[in-house]
Amino acid sequence: MNVDELLSHYEAGARDFREAKLSQFNLSDRDLQGINLRRANLSGANLRGANLRMANLREANLAGADLRGADLTIANLIGAELYQADLSKATLTDAGLRSAKLTEATLVQAVLIGANLAEALLDRANLTEANLNDASLNRAKLIAANLTRATLENANLTNAILNESLMELANLTGAILHGASLEEADLHGAELSRTRLSSANLINASLSQANVRGANLSWSSLRGANLCKANLYRAKLNWANLSETNLSEAMLISATVLQTNFQNANLRGAIMPDGSSHG
Numbered sequence: 216m217n218v219d220e221l222l223s224h225y226e227a228g229a230r231d232f233r234e235a236k237l238s239q240f241n242l243s244d245r246d247l248q249g250i251n252l253r254r255a256n257l258s259g260a261n262l263r264g265a266n267l268r269m270a271n272l273r274e275a276n277l278a279g280a281d282l283r284g285a286d287l288t289i290a291n292l293i294g295a296e297l298y299q300a301d302l303s304k305a306t307l308t309d310a311g312l313r314s315a316k317l318t319e320a321t322l323v324q325a326v327l328i329g330a331n332l333a334e335a336l337l338d339r340a341n342l343t344e345a346n347l348n349d350a351s352l353n354r355a356k357l358i359a360a361n362l363t364r365a366t367l368e369n370a371n372l373t374n375a376i377l378n379e380s381l382m383e384l385a386n387l388t389g390a391i392l393h394g395a396s397l398e399e400a401d402l403h404g405a406e407l408s409r410t411r412l413s414s415a416n417l418i419n420a421s422l423s424q425a426n427v428r429g430a431n432l433s434w435s436s437l438r439g440a441n442l443c444k445a446n447l448y449r450a451k452l453n454w455a456n457l458s459e460t461n462l463s464e465a466m467l468i469s470a471t472v473l474q475t476n477f478q479n480a481n482l483r484g485a486i487m488p489d490g491s492s493h494g
């Protein structure tokens with residue numbers, strides 16, 4: 216099947232093209248709404264600007280595909296292979312991406328509002344300025360992923376793995392990161408107000424100048440973390456491990472610190488829960 220045959224069949228009303236061999240096909244800007252491409256081979260295909268709303272791409276091979284600006288609203292991409300695919304500025308609102316393989320994929324400024332990325336593989340993916348508000352990323356792997364200036368308001372990242380990820384200036388307001396691992400992650404200047412980080416691993420993470428106001432960090436480990444000038448107003452730090460952390464000039468007014476471990480922490484210039492300041 217070639218491109219013309221595919222489009223001719225589609226225009227005639229056909230929608231079922233499962234397991235089709237479409238590698239390297241040029242389908243840019245084409246209207247393929249509702250097409251069934253389950254388990255199809257679209258590796259290296261040009262789908263730039265294509266309309267794939269409600270398309271079934273479950274377990275499809277889209278490795279290296281060009282999906283820049285494509286509309287994948289409510290598309291089914293469960294288990295799809297998207298290794299090194301380019302989804303810059305693509306719309307994936309409410310898309311199903313559970314267990315999808317997005318290792319080293321480019322999702323710069325992609326819209327993933329409400330998308331289901333549970334258990335997805337996003338190691339070394341570029342999600343700079345991506346919109347992941349209300350998205351589900353529970354148990355997803357984002358090791359060394361770039362989430363600089365990404366928005367993840369109210370996103371669910373329960374038990375997600377974000378070790379060594381770049382999250383500078385990211386907005387995680389109200390996000391759920393219970394049990395998540397952010398070891399050596401860079402959260403400099405990030406918005407973490409009301410974020411739920413209980414039982415999280417933040418060992419050696421950087422949260423300098425981050426806004427952690429009202430966040431729940433109870434039972435979390437922040438050993439060796441950098442919290443210089445961080446705003447921890449009314450944060451919950453009960454039973455948290457802040458040993459060897461840099462809390463210089465941090466603000467902890469009204470924070471709850473029941474059984475919090477501050478052993479060998481740098482508290483120079485920090486304003487403590489009772490309002491006192493360390494010299």
